[in-house]
Amino acid sequence: MVIAIMGIFVILIRAAYIKPSKGFRLFKWILAVLTLAAYTDIMYHLALANFDQIPGIVPYALRFLYHQLLFINLELYILYIEQTMQLLPSEQKAFPIIGLLGLIGFGITDILGTILGFGFHITDDFTIASQVNLFLVEYLFFVGIALFMMIRYRDRVYKPIIWAFLLTIAIALVLMYIQGLFNQQSFTTATFVFPALSVLYLLHSNPYDLEMGSLKLDSFESDLQHRIQGKKKFAILSILLHEFEAAGHKYPKEMRDIIRSYVEGYYNGAALFQITGGRMELVVDLDINPDYEEKTKTDS
Numbered sequence: 001m002v003i004a005i006m007g008i009f010v011i012l013i014r015a016a017y018i019k020p021s022k023g024f025r026l027f028k029w030i031l032a033v034l035t036l037a038a039y040t041d042i043m044y045h046l047a048l049a050n051f052d053q054i055p056g057i058v059p060y061a062l063r064f065l066y067h068q069l070l071f072i073n074l075e076l077y078i079l080y081i082e083q084t085m086q087l088l089p090s091e092q093k094a095f096p097i098i099g100l101l102g103l104i105g106f107g108i109t110d111i112l113g114t115i116l117g118f119g120f121h122i123t124d125d126f127t128i129a130s131q132v133n134l135f136l137v138e139y140l141f142f143v144g145i146a147l148f149m150m151i152r153y154r155d156r157v158y159k160p161i162i163w164a165f166l167l168t169i170a171i172a173l174v175l176m177y178i179q180g181l182f183n184q185q186s187f188t189t190a191t192f193v194f195p196a197l198s199v200l201y202l203l204h205s206n207p208y209d210l211e212m213g214s215l216k217l218d219s220f221e222s223d224l225q226h227r228i229q230g231k232k233k234f235a236i237l238s239i240l241l242h243e244f245e246a247a248g249h250k251y252p253k254e255m256r257d258i259i260r261s262y263v264e265g266y267y268n269g270a271a272l273f274q275i276t277g278g279r280m281e282l283v284v285d286l287d288i289n290p291d292y293e294e295k296t297k298t299d300s
Contacts, residue, residue, distance in 0.1 A: 001190060002034065002035075002038040002189045002190055002192075002193055003035060003038045003039065005193055006031055006034065006035040006038070006193075009031050009196070009200065010031075012200070013028075013200075016205075016208070017208065017215055017219060017271060018204045019204075019218075019219055019222035019223070019226075020222065020223075020226035021222070022083055023080060023083045023084060023203070024204060026076055026079055026080045026083060027080060027196070027199055027200070027204065029076055030073060030076045030077065030080065030196060030199075031196060033069055033072055033073045033076060034069075034070075034073050034189070034192055034193065034196065036069055037066055037069035037070050037073065037189060037192070038189050040062055040065050040066040040069060041066050041189055043062050044059060044062035044063050044066050047059040047062050048128075051122065056122075059122065060114060060120075060122075063120065064107070064110060064111070067110065067135060067138075068103070068107060070188075070189070070192060071102075071103050071106070071138060071139075071142060072103065073192055074099070074139075074142035074143070074146070074192075075096065075099045075100060075103055075142070077142075077146055077195060078095050078096055078099045078142070078145055078146055078149070079096050080199070081095075081146055081149050081150060082095060082096065082149070084157065084203065085149065085150075085153040085156050085157060086156055087153065095145055095149055098145060099142060099145055102138065102141050102142065102145075106134065106137075106138040106141070109134060110134055113130075113132060113134060117131075118130075118131045118132055119131070119132060119134060120134075136176075136180075139176070143169060143173070146169070147166070147169065150162055150165055150166060151166075161202050161203075164198055164202055165195065165198055165202075168194050168195055168197070168198045169194075169195065171194060172191035172192075172194045172195070173191075175187055175190075175191050176188070176191055212251075212256050212259045212260050212263070212272065212274070213260055213263050213264065213272055214259075214263075214272045214273060214274040214280065215271065215272065215273050215274070216273070216274065217273065217274075217275050219271075219273060220273035220275060220281060220283075223271060223273070223283060224283070227283075232285065232287065233285075233286040233287060234283055234284060234285055234286055235283075235284045235286060235292055236281055236282070236283055236284075237281070237282040237284065238279070238280070238281055238282075239279070239280050239282075240278055240279045241278040241279075242278055243278065244277045244278035245276060245277050245278040245279075250277075259272070259280070263282065267282070267284045267289050267292070268285070268288045268289055269285050269288050269289075270282055270283065270284045270285070270289075271283045
């Protein structure tokens with residue numbers, strides 16, 4: 001289920017226009033690590049089912065890798081929150097460093113627990129045993145850091161967004177608690193998806209105009225900045241229709257249909273931005289449109 005949801009994330013990200021940023025790059029790493037964790041969990045359970053036919057270290061290694069990937073995922077969330085909260089240089093790095101130290105410390109403790117027998121181990125009759133639930137302690141450690149950051153710097157972000165994140169984490173904790181009551185772990189990986197859903201919807205959703213496929217001014221500025229920083233070659237086609245500059249005026253349906261068809265079929269990967277009521281900008285990537293000049297001349 002998690003892998004399927006990650007597939008949906010990929011579809012949505014490719015179909016939508018999302019403003020490039022350091023935060024969004026971190027978000028894509030979060031999704032990648034979570035997908036890898038889900039695959040590792042599948043391999044771990046397959047190894048348990050065939051424990052008597054494979055080297056004994058394999059399920060231990062897969063379980064350790066699975067847990068580490070989940071907590072690397074939470075460490076990336078901490079970095080993402082730091083980026084989103086716009087922490088000052090003097091406030092940065094402390095929380096990620098604490099998380100990294102916890103990741104290393106808990107990882108070493110997990111290995112020692114298996115070696116010394118107080119942690120995860122598989123008995124001679126193929127029964128899983130553990131005297132200490134280290135995973136829960138580490139999970140609460142990372143969630144505690146994230147909660148502290150959001151509460152401590154709550155005044156730097158629009159409060160409904162903070163509440164949405166807090167309630168999302170609360171739902172994940174409740175689900176973890178419920179499955180614990182029934183001695184289940186089936187939804188562990190899924191709880192790590194919940195914050196990702198909130199991030200995509202609250203911070204990276206950037207809806208198109210459904211009829212024309214246009215985006216707003218802030219997206220235009222972000223897109224240009226990203227292209228310039230990446231030293232990408234691009235062209236801008238502008239149109240200004242003065243009669244639609246007045247408030248409340250809207251392009252007639254026939255014109256909206258023409259604009260949508262033009263954006264969809266004329267240039268590859270072009271992005272349309274509506275700056276004001278009558279002014280629109282079409283940004284064309286020249287690397288994937290080598291025949292740009294020829295098309296422009298033909299169109300004119």
